[in-house]
Amino acid sequence: xxxxxxxxxxxxxxxxxxxxxxxxxxxxxxxxxxxxxxxxxxxxxxxxxxxxxxxxxxxxxxxxxxxxxxxxxxxxxxxxxxxxxxxxxxxxxxxxxxxxxxxxxxxxxxxxxxxxxxxxxxxxxxxxxxxxxxxxxxxxxxxxxxxxxxxxxxxxxxxxxxxxxxxxxxxxxxxxxxxxxxxxxxxxxxxxxxxxxxxxxxxxxxxxxxxxxxxxxxxxxxxxxxxxxxxxxxxxxxxxxxxxxxxxxxxxxxxxxxxxxxxxxxxxxxxxxxxxxxxxxxxxxxxxxxx
Numbered sequence: 001x002x003x004x005x006x007x008x009x010x011x012x013x014x015x016x017x018x019x020x021x022x023x024x025x026x027x028x029x030x031x032x033x034x035x036x037x038x039x040x041x042x043x044x045x046x047x048x049x050x051x052x053x054x055x056x057x058x059x060x061x062x063x064x065x066x067x068x069x070x071x072x073x074x075x076x077x078x079x080x081x082x083x084x085x086x087x088x089x090x091x092x093x094x095x096x097x098x099x100x101x102x103x104x105x106x107x108x109x110x111x112x113x114x115x116x117x118x119x120x121x122x123x124x125x126x127x128x129x130x131x132x133x134x135x136x137x138x139x140x141x142x143x144x145x146x147x148x149x150x151x152x153x154x155x156x157x158x159x160x161x162x163x164x165x166x167x168x169x170x171x172x173x174x175x176x177x178x179x180x181x182x183x184x185x186x187x188x189x190x191x192x193x194x195x196x197x198x199x200x201x202x203x204x205x206x207x208x209x210x211x212x213x214x215x216x217x218x219x220x221x222x223x224x225x226x227x228x229x230x231x232x233x234x235x236x237x238x239x240x241x242x243x244x245x246x247x248x249x250x251x252x253x254x255x256x257x258x259x260x261x262x263x264x265x266x267x268x269x270x271x272x273x274x275x276x277x278x279x280x281x282x283x284x285x286x287x288x289x290x291x
Contacts, residue, residue, distance in 0.1 A: 007037035007101065008084035008161075012066075012074035013092040014044040017056045019202075020092040024060045032101035041092070042066050042078035072170030072180075075154065079164060087164055089157040095121065095200040104158045107194035113159035113184060115142050115152025116197030125260070128203075131210045133268035134275070135203035136258040138249070146193040151181030156199050163189060175220040210271070214279060222286045232287065239283035246276040 009027060013020050020041065027039055039061035043053045054063055066077030071091075079087060088104060090096055100116065107114050118140035122132045146152050154170070154177035167184045170176040185191060204210040225231040225238075253259070253268045 004083040004085075005036055005038045006084055007032070007086045007088055007105065008079075008082035009037055009039045009088045009090065009101070010042060010075055010078035010082060011039065011061070011090055011092050012042050012044060012071045012078065013046065013053065014071075014074070015046045015048060016092050017046075017048060017052065020053070021056050022095055023090065023092050024057065026096045026098075026100075028060060029098050030096070030101045031099050032105065037088075037101060038062065038083060040064060040078040040082055042074040044069065044071070044074040068172065070172035070176070071154070072172045072174075072176035075176075076169035079161075079169070082161070085161050087159055087161055089154045090199055091155040091201075093202060094118075094155050097198040097200070100156075100197050100199055104156075104194055104197035107192065107197060108158050108160075111192030112163050112189035113152070113157065113181075114192045114194045114197070115146050116156040116158075116194045116199065118142050118153070118156055119198060119200045120258070121200040121202045122205075128259075128264055128267070129205055130267035130271040131206055132203040133259055133264045134210070134271035137253050137256045137268055138272070139203065140201055143193055143195065146191055150185055150191065151178045152191060152193075153177050154180070155201065156197065158194070158197070159184075173220065174223045175217065178221075179224055207271070207274075210275065211278070214275060215282065218279060218282050219286060222283070235283065235287065239280050239287075242276040242280045242283070243273075246273045 011023060041057055041061045041063050043063060043065050045065060045067045046053055050065055057063055064077050064081050066074045075089060086105065088101060104116055120136045120139050122128055142152060142156060167180060167187065170180050181191060204213055222235060225235040249272060250269055253265050253272065259265050259268060
């Protein structure tokens with residue numbers, strides 16, 4: 001085996017071979033020296049089979065199959081075989097910009113773990129759906145997540161192997177990156193934002209795609225609230241505020257530089273209200289155990 005690389009990039013994957021190929025192409029184009037990092041694809045037992053995943057990887061990464069369901073366990077499986085002293089996490093549907101690794105590593109020494117910036121990608125900026133317009137304004141706001149809410153998403157996360165071992169692995173069946181970040185901060189570890197470490201993530205294009213995302217996020221978040229003192233009461237209060245939050249966030253749509261036409265802004269607003277009202281109903285379904 002060659003000398004251990006400085007950095008291990010860990011990518012959980014499940015049945016998204018096209019996205020995985022794009023992600024690996026982006027990693028192959030990094031400005032950071034190729035000899036100094038390895039890429040590990042932690043496949044979550046994709047239905048296409050290991051051979052199909054290996055064919056897409058085509059020597060650009062190491063493959064490990066993780067049968068325990070969930071992105072958290074998949075990431076843990078990737079870390080288990082990682083050889084680098086630094087861990088960089090992204091997702092198989094993300095497209096890291098060429099300087100992603102270099103900028104993330106440059107920012108890490110000032111903190112114990114960091115999250116970078118995530119941009120929302122669409123195929124045609126002139127013909128966005130309501131879901132795409134909504135995501136351009138509201139999705140993946142890592143700056144707010146990190147600086148105001150105290151967590152980073154695992155689609156753009158850097159930490160040392162020593163920090164990861166101190167915090168422990170990601171959990172399953174919850175918002176694993178949120179829970180991991182809170183656990184790390186509970187140990188006194190410092191979280192920072194690295195705006196120049198950028199990955200792109202495709203916008204959800206349809207209501208069904210957006211609904212599927214939030215159905216999962218709602219369920220995972222509720223499981224975390226259930227573990228907190230008075231968590232169910234806080235969940236109720238938080239959920240009842242959702243329609244009002246749509247009203248409060250409407251000016252953000254009209255002020256956003258991510259949209260260029262009135263039609264895009266109106267489509268984003270319609271999606272905003274529809275989604276917040278749906279989330280309210282789903283929140284109470286979760287509370288009653290019906291979902």
